[in-house]
Amino acid sequence: MELARDIVAGPPGTAPLLRAGVKLSARYAELLPKAGVGSVWIEDDLGEAIEIAEPLSVETRAKVHKATGAALTAAGAALRSGSGMPAPIVESLNDVAGAMVDDLLDCPDAALALDDLSSFDDYTHRHSVQVTVLGLLIARRAWTVDGWTDFRGRLRHDRLEERMRKLGLGLLVHDVGKLAVPPEILNKPGRLTGEEMEVMKTHAHAGVELLRPADLSPIAISVVRDHHERIDGSGYPEGLHGAQVQEFPRIAAVADVYDAVTSERVYKPAAPPHVGVHVIRDGTGANFCPSIVRHFRAVVMPYPVGHEIKLPDGRTAVVSSVDIHVPDVPTVRVMGAAGVEEFSVDMTAGAERVAAL
Incomplete structure (x- = not known):
């Protein structure tokens, strides 16, 4: 297989581990995961003419990596000293948020690479x-x-x-307070005990306290x-429900859970x-x-364009396109006896149901 994009496992701007055009081998498949690379883009007949857009430019990714x-x-130093997050640090994050918004306002609605951040330092x-990229894409849509409703109740x-x-x-x-949670709880491989869960729940208020000196907007x-509150009242730290959970945390909750599950x-x-x-x-x-989920489902496809998936009949296919109105029925490509075959497939079916295009 031929590598379609450079593989960068260090901070943006560092030399790639491998450059596009390299012929991949079994040895690379063994070594790349050890370097923190979980997937790569390849060039082959199945992927011909499939265009995948990056939501952030190379320049913005570099700014984001450095500032975050x-x-x-x-934040770690502030916790150890008992002080808050320095205002200049938060101001740099505000500048980065602006750069991300500028990029995301211009990016297309579909065929986005939402899971290609292997160069970032840790989870x-x-x-x-x-979560920021996904939350902003949901909000944009x-x-x-x-529209959005202001404090006077006007739709704008x-x-x-x-x-x-x-x-x-x-x-x-959003998760800066997790630095105050002991690593043995944060990274525990099994279910948390009741006592451990209570410690975990403190990270929301810990984050607010860390950021208090920076004077962020309410x-x-x-x-x-x-962002861990739930509209049925089952969340934490306060057990808010319904309209008590504001729109920003509602967006954050969806983006946070999706990324946690898929990371x-x-x-x-x-x-x-x-x-x-x-x-x-x-x-x-x-x-x-429900309204946030509706927009999430128009932004995040269950079977993203360019991704390899396993069909109900056991064959491996590449997703070539998807309709946001029927996201569980992607158009896919497989290598058949006569070459590349393209068809739609219902991925909710218990057995294969395809319609030739």
Whole structure:
């Protein structure tokens, strides 16, 4: 197989481990996961003319990597000293949130690479950025299609960029309080005990306290404090329900859970995108706001374009396109006896049901 994109396992700007065009081998397949690379893009007949867009430019990715890494380091130091997060660090994150918004306002709606952040340092670092990208994409669609409601109850369609910047900053720091949770609890491979769960729940308020000196806007702080609240009242730290959970945390909750399910951790492998989508879908109305889920499902496909999937009949295929109105019926390509075959397939079927195109 021929590598379609450079593989970068260090900070943006560092030399790639492998460059596009390299012929891959079994040896690479063995070594790349050890370097933190879980998947690669390849060039072959099945992928011909499939275009996958990156939501962030190379320049923005470099800014994000530097600023979020510095923020995590500063947050750790602030915890040890008992002080809050320095305001200049948070201001740099605000600038980064603006750069991310600028990129995401221009990116296409479909065929996005949402899981290609292997160069970020660790789970907390990568998760913060991934949740920010996904949350902003959900917000962009929700506020463009439905508008947003201001504090006077007026429906508006203006000031989207300003509103997305505030959300982006809150998403970037949403999990900063987890630095206060002991690693043996944070990375425990099994189910947490009741006592351990109570410790875990403290990270929401810990994050708010860390950020207090930086004077973030109340709606950005609501993301940090309330992204584990659920509209049926089952969340934490306050057990808010219904309208008590504001729109920003509702968006954050969906993005946070999806990324947690589909990310690899020290104690679990990454679930494929369709599993993450089903977790969100199944929690609609109880854990997650139905309108936010509706927009999430138009942004995140269970079978993303360019990804390799296993068909109901056992064959391996590559997704070539998907309709957001019927996301569980992607168009796929397989290598048949006469060459590349393309057809739609119902991935919800117990047995293969295909319609030739």
